[in-house]
Amino acid sequence: MATTGTSFIKHEVAHHFDNAEQEFESAKLGMWAFMAQEILFFSALFVAYAIFRYLYPEAFLEASSLLSWKMGAFNTAVLITSSFTMVMAVNSAQTSQKKKTFNFLLVTILLAALFLVVKYFEYMSKFHHGIFPPNYFNAMAVFEQVPIFFGIYFVITGLHALHILIGIGLIIWIMRRTARGEFHADYFTPVELVGLYWHFVDLVWIFLFPLLYLVG
Amino acid sequence: MSTKTIKNYLNCETGIMSWLTTLDHKRIGVMYLLFIAISFGLGGFFALALRMELLTPTQLYLTAKQYNQAFTLHGAVMVFLFIIPSIPAALGNFVLPLQLGAKDVAFPRLNLASFYVYVLGAAFAIFSLFNGAVDTGWTFYTPYSTQSDTSVISMTLAAFILGFSSILTGVNFIATIHKMRAPGMTWFRMPLFVWALYATAIIQILATPVVGITLLLLIFESTFGVGIFDPALGGDPILFQHFFWFYSHPAVYIMVLPAMGVMSELVTTFCKKNIFGYKLIAYSSLAIAIISFLVWGHHLFLSGQSSYANMIFSLLTFLVGIPSGIKVFNWVTTMYKGTIDLKTPFLYFLSFLFLFCIGGFTGMFLGALSVDVHLHDTYFVVAHFHYTMMGGVVMAFLGGLHYWWPKMFGKMYSEKWGRIAAAFVFVGFNWVFFTQFILGTKGMPRRYYNYLDQFQPLHAFSTMGTFVLGTGFIIMAVYLIHSLFKGEKAPANPWGGLTLEWVADTPPDHHNFHETPTVTTGPYDYEKAGY
Ligand SMILES: [Cu+2]
16 A cells, blocks of 8 residues: 555665565564674673672662662653654554654654753763762762772763664654655665664663662 | 677776775675785784794894784784685675575675775774884783773774674675575575575674674773773773673684685585585584684683683583584595595695694693693694684685685686695695794793793794795785786686586676576585586
8 A cells, every 4th residue: 555645755676685575574684683783782781780780789889879860760761752652653654654653753853862861961960079980080989899880880871872862863864764755554664673773772771770770 | 699798797887986886795895805915915014024023032123012013913903804804704795695696695785884894994903003003912901901002092993893894794694694595595505605604694793792892891991991990990800801702702713614614615616526414514603603602711711710610611612622523524524535626725625624623623722721721822822823713714715715716807817826825825834833833832922022042943943934925925916916817717617616606607797697596406416417
């Protein structure tokens, strides 16, 4: 259905594929393989976290209490909502609802931006109290390993924020293509793949929130 | 049709831009080949510089720091710029879609992107070369690497970027092998080179990101601090070694597995015999890939790792010998009663077989805990990994290069000079590195630019061998380049291979095949082909 409408652009299968199904399946498999490397990319940080939390439980308890769990919880809710709007965007693309796809993607971007704004204020309040990565750390702390927690915290949340930024870029890209009418029931691969990526980014945060904010 | 009007992938479009913007896997493979050859020359230049310094027990012409920089750059260039991309990115890119009967890899644009990521990484590496070089060794161990005043950051950034090129190639190959096979090509009708690239891609995707984040952490540690590698904050420098080797041991198999795949192709074609134990060779590639993730601790036997961990890692290390042994026995058995044709590619096959066994067995020595205490960080280790990396991977790479060269460029090289060069390389290699086994057992530590007088005869002997080895490579460069201009025109199937790349034109058409081939038998069915 749908490709007959004048507001949609018919998708041409790339020359080296036999048909649209092979093209879609390949893209999806490739994206899953890429997600596997993303998981391994973050894994080393989780391993480091596990080791040092095991070695210095009191320091981690103290450091974690310096974070604002309210802001963390708020951001968790923001990202979970954005995952939902992303699902709706993919669903709308699959059913050739151009306007809806566009709007859900727009809401997803706004939520992502909101996440980054909250994160910005969180970082600023930490810097304000002298909580920096270890080389510049000058806050008062009972346990001397507290800076290690913040070393891990800044690297992992920083890399996560970078992934959010990349996600925003990707969503803008598919929004423009949605507006042009490139996505419909017969072709929605990029929307689906960006959706996959976005869920991964959310999932990382869902692990990070309890590990970083709720040590107590 | 006259021969002049047949278009192929090399002449279907002309001009430099048609190369720089190409999406054709064959052209991308050729571009990789060019960069890899340049990197090999650069890495070889540093090797020669090292060997010259080691002619005498005292300083000859390099300061201690320059010597450290030379061996670091030799290692980093050879590992990250040459050997990791050598077989998968250069030969694999060219051959994989052809062997599958496909028109291209699954993601041609991603393929070109990973080439440019490689070029970007290479640019960072070259930048660090002129910006103080690096003197940490290619392993960048903390705490020294966070304190060295040389350009550690740009070199680790280079390795980080090059890693992403490798990951993207792996992603591309996985999707290609799963989804782009010609009709009738079941998993067990795939050539074994494809199986090897598949196992390699798994490691590229699962191990490379770990070294990526590790190098990133190292960069952060030396700029604003993370603390996890810093003992002053309660961190642990040994953790860096764990992270580093979690990638870098499997990386050894990113290099060796494709080489083993090339071996399986060479042995069947030049013995005109079906491979012995097809499934076991295919599965052993996967077994090696899996076990390779569990052995990294054998690099830390003397780093204060617990003795229980040492025992387990030692045992697991020995296990790698089983699938490797299966492959070696199967190749040898394939040769049995075959019609052996000692062409240049097969000479490199034999070199691999001989040298890789020595490399593998000496690996067992090093995997044994008590022996490792004596041999750790000596020239024995240097000789061991050169036997696996150069004696193994580089020999297979050269074998594959000579095997597919006519297909790539449509020209035959001089067989006579090919054999002469192979002899020089084989003799020179053993001359240089077997000597180093002896040096190591006598106690010569690695990475020193000065040494005790008693080691001089062996060091000087080893250095003499580098000239024989180098002569072999110079001869090779001359006749290969000569063949491009003056070589005889190559037929479509000069060696009588049965895999699909030999069905395509020489050089192949832009779209590989005029019509999609259909597969009805296994890849090496020489009995059916009349042998
Ligand atoms: Cu190892």
